[in-house]
Amino acid sequence: MFGTLGFSYTGLIFLCCLFIPNIIYGFNLPKDYLKIEENKIFLTFERIGQLFCTVFLLIFDDFNIHNFNLWTMWLGIAFVLMALYLICWGRYFIGKHVSIDFYRPFFGIPLPLAVLPVTAVxxxxxxxxxxxLGIAAVILGIGHIGITAQNWEAIKNQ
Structure with a gap:
């Protein structure tokens, strides 16, 4: 419940899935990019959540595969959600690089580039x-999904 200290290769895989597309995005902003003043409370939650999720994903080896049993389905679902997240990034990168491709729903999932990774973590x-990690993910979700929803509303009203 409190975690076993040790390196998590699963956590590293998740972090790579999160960081690599975001770094690439930094060089491929939407053509209609709109700089939005982000809510300071949401931003604080997001940054704290990012910090703790990053640390916890790496320092607890409980996330590694130790054996296969029914409980492993949670890991499988988390990986499926992360794969869907990467597909959403692909939709943006292959598309026209416009904001709607960044925010629009994916198979009914609203704000998928915010909801999917937080849920996966x-x-x-x-x-x-x-x-x-659960607490850190909730904190991250409050901030990241809140900021993303705020940005989506601003873009829709543009």
């Missing part, structure tokens, strides 16, 4: 039974 915390 939360489910990884369930799989590893590490409460700290």
């Amino acid at each position: 939360f489910l990884l915390s369930v799989y590893g039974k590490v409460i700290w």
